[in-house]
Amino acid sequence: MSLILEVEYLLGVSFAAIGPDSKAPDWPPQPDRIFSALVASWAARGEREEERRALEWLEMLSVPRLLASDAEARTSVVAFVPPNDPRSDKQKNAKGVLPALRSRQPRRFPAARPHDPVIRLCWPDAEPDEAMLSALQALAHDTAYIGHSASLTRCRFLLNQGAWEWGAAKRPQRDVYLGRLEELRQAYVRFEKSADKKDRPQKGARVQPEPEAKVARSNLFGGGNRWLILEHVTGDMPDVRACALVAKTLRDTLLSGYQQIGLEDKIPEVVSGHAADGAPARAPHLAIIPLAFAGFPYADGHVMGFALIPPADDGIEADGAFRKVMRNLSPVDEERGRRILTLTSKSGTSASSAFSIGLSPTFEPPADKRSLDPALYTGPAFVFATVTPIVLDRHLKEKGAARQEESAGQIVAACRNIGLPEPEAVVVDKHSAIEGAPSAYPSGKSPRWMNWRLPPSLASRQLAHAVIRFAEPIDGPVILGAGRFVGLGLCRPIDREGADASR
Numbered sequence: 001m002s003l004i005l006e007v008e009y010l011l012g013v014s015f016a017a018i019g020p021d022s023k024a025p026d027w028p029p030q031p032d033r034i035f036s037a038l039v040a041s042w043a044a045r046g047e048r049e050e051e052r053r054a055l056e057w058l059e060m061l062s063v064p065r066l067l068a069s070d071a072e073a074r075t076s077v078v079a080f081v082p083p084n085d086p087r088s089d090k091q092k093n094a095k096g097v098l099p100a101l102r103s104r105q106p107r108r109f110p111a112a113r114p115h116d117p118v119i120r121l122c123w124p125d126a127e128p129d130e131a132m133l134s135a136l137q138a139l140a141h142d143t144a145y146i147g148h149s150a151s152l153t154r155c156r157f158l159l160n161q162g163a164w165e166w167g168a169a170k171r172p173q174r175d176v177y178l179g180r181l182e183e184l185r186q187a188y189v190r191f192e193k194s195a196d197k198k199d200r201p202q203k204g205a206r207v208q209p210e211p212e213a214k215v216a217r218s219n220l221f222g223g224g225n226r227w228l229i230l231e232h233v234t235g236d237m238p239d240v241r242a243c244a245l246v247a248k249t250l251r252d253t254l255l256s257g258y259q260q261i262g263l264e265d266k267i268p269e270v271v272s273g274h275a276a277d278g279a280p281a282r283a284p285h286l287a288i289i290p291l292a293f294a295g296f297p298y299a300d301g302h303v304m305g306f307a308l309i310p311p312a313d314d315g316i317e318a319d320g321a322f323r324k325v326m327r328n329l330s331p332v333d334e335e336r337g338r339r340i341l342t343l344t345s346k347s348g349t350s351a352s353s354a355f356s357i358g359l360s361p362t363f364e365p366p367a368d369k370r371s372l373d374p375a376l377y378t379g380p381a382f383v384f385a386t387v388t389p390i391v392l393d394r395h396l397k398e399k400g401a402a403r404q405e406e407s408a409g410q411i412v413a414a415c416r417n418i419g420l421p422e423p424e425a426v427v428v429d430k431h432s433a434i435e436g437a438p439s440a441y442p443s444g445k446s447p448r449w450m451n452w453r454l455p456p457s458l459a460s461r462q463l464a465h466a467v468i469r470f471a472e473p474i475d476g477p478v479i480l481g482a483g484r485f486v487g488l489g490l491c492r493p494i495d496r497e498g499a500d501a502s503r
Helices: 031-044 049-060 130-141 180-193 240-260 320-329 400-417
Strands: 002-009 065-067 071-074 078-081 105-108 111-114 118-124 153-160 228-234 287-292 303-309 341-344 356-362 381-386 425-429 463-474 491-495
Touching: 031 049, 031 130, 031 180, 049 130, 049 180, 130 153, 240 287, 240 303, 240 320, 240 341, 400 425, 400 463
Parallel strands: none
Antiparallel strands: 002 118, 002 153, 065 118, 071 111, 078 105, 228 303, 228 356, 287 303, 341 356, 381 463, 381 491, 425 463
């Protein structure tokens, strides 16, 4: 027996955006979006107790299968809409309140036209009792739209005993989790109480993809579907050579976020990188990497954002406290319609190194910014090349050709340190094999800003670029060396089982 939720788009169109600035529609609708629509129906129906229990039961089910046809993205034109009403007395009396003089903000309403307007979610082996199914059915019947209010729907729950063919069903990208209903309810309460209406719920948890038939060797870092991407949207981004300093500032900002919500004594080791006694963590922790325009024709290496990469065996991105920290640090910018995390260098930083930038958190990379796509760094490949140089673990003692061999030996050891097999070949060089990536160190007459700027703990270490070839496919991301948690030693596949990843 299987539980099925059937959704029909009555107008044959789905209006739903992946993100505030996205031009691409969110198709097919993910279970977290559909669950939010059911929660809205529950609230509109008076928050009945039996229906709340039914929603909490849905939270506990395993990830459903999603059966949906392909869709054609409809042309998305830019509409200009007025901003919210003014709040201060000064603003209320300004001439900008007049309709003819009122400002307008650009907005897009992405839409998808599916080949089949009916989609289905299937929970195998889920057998609700009669009362539970009745409560779910009542919620479904009152769910008039999913996504934008123009996406009119007809919804119903069914019990299936094999009537449909589920071979084409896929695993969704996002799902709900235990406590999601309460999280949505609290977010709505805060939204109603807040004068500036800036607190909105985040997306549901990312779903791990099903393993491929051919399994590649993996490492201690999580796959691309779990990366939190921080897109650069405001301020002057520092050069990629300063990425380690920006990454350290970002980690310090996350730690301050826990302090702001009163959890300074409960900061997870996976975020801080330190054990409770202050000693460096022995277990893998959060890596922060730069996402630079590199590996493409005419690339110049400028940083377009950063990514937070959790360890492969940790679910920090779904942790309630971590999500609360991110919400607190990233208030909604109403002009942009998205959350912005402001990152500022510490006081005492030299004027040439100071920065203040705005980063917008998202799990979905913008379709028009390929450099922010985690797929560039993940997924099985034999050959990897460094985008940022590797920080060697020990000082080099040899000269000439022996020095190259010594560097290669340290890189082999760095692979072992993150659970990878020993490479069959390592080529060490001053320059990167990735177009647009800066050299590991400049020539003697170059200006000082062309040096890589490192945190004090790494400042005396030596840097090296490398091309690394393995005898078996390795599942990225591959991040090597002593600076791997602050964005150094970041590698990019250049041969995906024979295919050049940059094409």
